[in-house]
Amino acid sequence: MGIKLGMAVVTGASSGIGAVYADRLAKRGYDVLLVARDVARLEELADKIRTETGRLAEVFQADLTKTADVLRLETRIAADTNINMVINNAGASVSKPITEVSADQIDSLIQLNITALTRLSAAAIKNFLNKKSGTLINISSVLALAPELMGGVYSASKAYVLNFTQALDKQYANQGIKIQVVLPGMTRTEIWDRSGLGINYLPQEQVMEAGDMVDAALVGLDNGEVVTIPTLSEIAGWINLDQARLALGPNLSRALPAQRYRK
Numbered sequence: 409m410g411i412k413l414g415m416a417v418v419t420g421a422s423s424g425i426g427a428v429y430a431d432r433l434a435k436r437g438y439d440v441l442l443v444a445r446d447v448a449r450l451e452e453l454a455d456k457i458r459t460e461t462g463r464l465a466e467v468f469q470a471d472l473t474k475t476a477d478v479l480r481l482e483t484r485i486a487a488d489t490n491i492n493m494v495i496n497n498a499g500a501s502v503s504k505p506i507t508e509v510s511a512d513q514i515d516s517l518i519q520l521n522i523t524a525l526t527r528l529s530a531a532a533i534k535n536f537l538n539k540k541s542g543t544l545i546n547i548s549s550v551l552a553l554a555p556e557l558m559g560g561v562y563s564a565s566k567a568y569v570l571n572f573t574q575a576l577d578k579q580y581a582n583q584g585i586k587i588q589v590v591l592p593g594m595t596r597t598e599i600w601d602r603s604g605l606g607i608n609y610l611p612q613e614q615v616m617e618a619g620d621m622v623d624a625a626l627v628g629l630d631n632g633e634v635v636t637i638p639t640l641s642e643i644a645g646w647i648n649l650d651q652a653r654l655a656l657g658p659n660l661s662r663a664l665p666a667q668r669y670r671k
């Protein structure tokens with residue numbers, strides 16, 4: 409008998425990157441808890457996973473812009489000792505400048521991409537700390553590093569995910585918890601049509617298939633990476649950026665302003 413891997417929670421499992429994660433993790437031997445709003449698509453994926461892998465696949469309908477639904481899921485994640493992995497993948501994008509986006513759209517994007525992800529990460533960490541093991545994966549975007557593109561709200565939400573997940577790794581990696589943040593580049597999923605910018609408008613030679621993206625991210629996880637950028641051919645690019653950031657550290661808090669700001 410193999411090692412019992414327990415259950416992986418995948419938010420946004422009804423399509424795109426999340427559906428691929430659910431498939432791959434079930435094939436690795438995890439039972440899966442599939443979270444999204446579209447229950448018919450989740451049931452269809454759950455059936456396919458059960459048939460193809462023999463794993464348990466449970467459907468959990470939730471709108472993660474709604475506090476009550478986030479509360480139900482975070483309660484489950486914090487309390488269910490069978491849960492050994494959480495993937496905060498559900499996310500949405502807007503492709504317009506902030507002046508053309510409604511206040512409700514801004515609010516929903518922040519609720520989903522930031523608030524729900526933060527609360528569900530906290531629930532996962534609480535669960536995993538109790539047993540000194542578990543894996544948390546948060547899906548950011550290369551736009552976390554590119555505020556010039558796509559209007560700001562989405563890229564800023566993904567910069568939050570990068571910063572937040574790096575902070576969690578710093579605090580909890582030495583307590584048996586594996587933490588990874590994934591920064592996909594343009595990936596062929598429904599998010600482009602949903603955001604109003606059709607996938608066909610993208611330079612196709614720069615668009616990765618969701619299966620390739622997730623398989624690469626899982627290699628990064630297996631290799632113990634904290635930050636995985638599947639498109640980046642030279643990892644030195646990321647390491648140099650991170651080291652330049654760290655080098656700023658000793659100069660970021662001082663009793664007096666820098667000389668150039670003094671009258």
Ligand SMILES: NC(=O)c1ccc[n+]([C@@H]2O[C@H](COP(=O)([O-])OP(=O)(O)OC[C@H]3O[C@@H](n4cnc5c(N)ncnc54)[C@H](OP(=O)(O)O)[C@@H]3O)[C@@H](O)[C@H]2O)c1
Binds near residue numbers: 444549
């Ligand atoms: N595709 C890219 O180019 C790309 C690049 C970088 C990062 N990402 C990130 O990758 C993640 C997955 O996106 P994707 O590209 O796979 O897009 P997608 O195919 O549109 O999938 C988004 C998933 O999130 C779920 N979702 C959306 N709103 C939700 C809500 N209010 N409550 C619960 N679930 C909700 C959707 O399911 P329901 O509609 O059924 O709820 C769907 O399962 C996102 O975080 C995205 O920002 C994507």
